[in-house]
Amino acid sequence: xxxxxxxAARRSPRARTEDPWGGVRPFSIKTKLTALxxxxxxxxxxxxxxxxxxxxxxxxxxxxxxxATLLITQFxxxxxxxxxxxxxxxxxxxxxxxxxxxxxxSRRDELGDLAQTINVMADELxxxxxxxxxxxxxxxxxxxxxxxxxxxxxxxxxDGVTEADPETMRTALKQTERLGRLVETLLDLSRLDNGVVxxxxxxxxxxxxxxxxxxxxxxxxxxxxxxxxxxxxxxxxDVHLHLDVSPPELTAHADPERIHQVVANLIDNAVxxxxxxxxVTVKARRGPQPHSLELEILDEGPGIPRSEWHRVFExxxxxAVTRPHGPGSDGGTGLGLAIxxxxxxxxxxxxxxxxxxxxxxxxxxxxxxxxxSS
Numbered sequence: 001x002x003x004x005x006x007x008a009a010r011r012s013p014r015a016r017t018e019d020p021w022g023g024v025r026p027f028s029i030k031t032k033l034t035a036l037x038x039x040x041x042x043x044x045x046x047x048x049x050x051x052x053x054x055x056x057x058x059x060x061x062x063x064x065x066x067x068a069t070l071l072i073t074q075f076x077x078x079x080x081x082x083x084x085x086x087x088x089x090x091x092x093x094x095x096x097x098x099x100x101x102x103x104x105x106s107r108r109d110e111l112g113d114l115a116q117t118i119n120v121m122a123d124e125l126x127x128x129x130x131x132x133x134x135x136x137x138x139x140x141x142x143x144x145x146x147x148x149x150x151x152x153x154x155x156x157x158x159d160g161v162t163e164a165d166p167e168t169m170r171t172a173l174k175q176t177e178r179l180g181r182l183v184e185t186l187l188d189l190s191r192l193d194n195g196v197v198x199x200x201x202x203x204x205x206x207x208x209x210x211x212x213x214x215x216x217x218x219x220x221x222x223x224x225x226x227x228x229x230x231x232x233x234x235x236x237x238d239v240h241l242h243l244d245v246s247p248p249e250l251t252a253h254a255d256p257e258r259i260h261q262v263v264a265n266l267i268d269n270a271v272x273x274x275x276x277x278x279x280v281t282v283k284a285r286r287g288p289q290p291h292s293l294e295l296e297i298l299d300e301g302p303g304i305p306r307s308e309w310h311r312v313f314e315x316x317x318x319x320a321v322t323r324p325h326g327p328g329s330d331g332g333t334g335l336g337l338a339i340x341x342x343x344x345x346x347x348x349x350x351x352x353x354x355x356x357x358x359x360x361x362x363x364x365x366x367x368x369x370x371x372x373s374s
Contacts, residue, residue, distance in 0.1 A: 032109070036076050040069045083111045087118055094118075099126035143182065150175040199255040199346055203291060206250040206284045207243075213263045214241045214282065217271075239274045241267065245284040253291035254366050258343040262351075265336035266297040266362055273301030273360065289368030299359040309353045312362075313341035340364075 044065045051061040086103055093101040099122055103115040153172045156162040218241060252259075263282065270280040283296040304312060344351040349366040 032076060032080075036072060039072055040065075043068045043072075080111070083107060083115065087111075087115065090118060090122070094122055094125060097129075099129055143179070146175040146178040146182070150179075199258065201253060201255055203251055203253045204256055206252050206293065207245040207248055209252075209256060209259075210243055210245065210263065210282060210284060213260055214243055214267070217241065217264060217267050238277050239271045240277075240279045241271075242279060242281045243284075244281060247286070250284060250286055250293075251291060252293035252366065253368060254293065254347055258346060259366070262340045262343045262364060263295065263297075265340045266364075269336055270297055270299035270301070270360065270362075274299050275301060287365060287368065292368035293364075293366045295364040295366070296354075296361065297364075298356065298361045301359050303356065303358070303360050304353055312353055313337045313351065 047061045047065050083103070090101045090103050102119050102122060105112060105115050105119065107115065150172055153162075153168060153175070157164050157168065162168050218237075267280060267282065274280060278300040280300075281296075281298045283298070285294045285296075286292070287294045341351050344364055344366070347366050349364065351362065351364045354361045354363045
């Protein structure tokens with residue numbers, strides 16, 4: 001889903017057209033039309049002077065002036081309408097779903113700016129179309145896997161191949177749980193996208209809050225360790241979770257339920273990528289604003305290549321490392337980090353990957369009371 005270098009170079013056409021000239025283009029359409037009028041006047045005046053000195057009849061001068069002016073006008077008009085015809089052709093192709101067409105950007109006037117704008121629009125539409133196709137393909141794949149497993153279990157029971165014993169029903173239950181979690185995460189993303197998730201901001205103490213999140217993560221992992229759920233949530237019980245809050249009386253102003261989503265998904269992702277008997281550290285520090293909060297989640301896994309940093313929080317992105325997931329994980333759906341990003345965005349905060357000597361280090365910055373409320 002990432003934008004290519006050529007597309008990225010077109011992101012800011014103003015920087016290439018206006019800035020070098022301080023907002024004034026020496027080859028603008030207005031300048032060309034002004035030059036056309038001046039040239040027509042000069043031609044007429046020049047021919048009139050020639051007529052006076054050579055005693056040529058005025059009618060011949062008038063005819064010559066009209067012919068010269070028409071030729072110059074035709075040349076200028078052609079230079080203006082030709083790129084418009086090309087833009088019209090490209091725009092018609094884009095409207096029909098062909099997002100590969102582009103307009104040549106060889107001009108240095110308003111039409112050149114328009115060409116760049118059309119190309120940027122085409123890049124954006126092409127990227128959105130690609131994301132839509134990837135979304136449909138990934139969702140179809142994620143839904144097909146648990147449905148196929150559940151169908152196989154039920155068919156075996158109906159055909160008498162297996163008995164409906166607790167173990168068999170537990171296998172069916174784990175596939176149903178996976179479907180439920182996938183639908184729930186998709187609904188969360190839909191609500192977040194549509195902005196229908198209101199924030200319930202309040203002040204809370206960070207240490208007991210995060211301590212509860214970590215305990216819950218350990219309890220869920222232990223409960224699922226008895227069976228491979230395939231739910232996208234980790235079943236690792238060998239990874240140690242460590243909490244570091246400074247100062248201990250640190251408080252924050254945010255929506256606890258949404259921050260729970262952020263921390264839980266980041267911990268889940270860190271545990272999945274941790275080596276056997278690894279360590280995941282959750283740090284909390286006071287931010288620059290009153291009641292603002294800075295969270296840091298650090299694991300000891302293989303880390304994320306810098307080239308993938310910009311794709312970490314994209315939907316259904318599962319990384320590009322050779323072995324991205326530790327034992328006891330099926331790799332997940334690739335939605336957890338996307339949900340974490342949107343929950344942080346709702347608060348007006350920032351989330352991103354930071355430099356780390358080992359493993360992956362993700363930093364979340366939440367604004368203070370005044371910024372979050374606004």
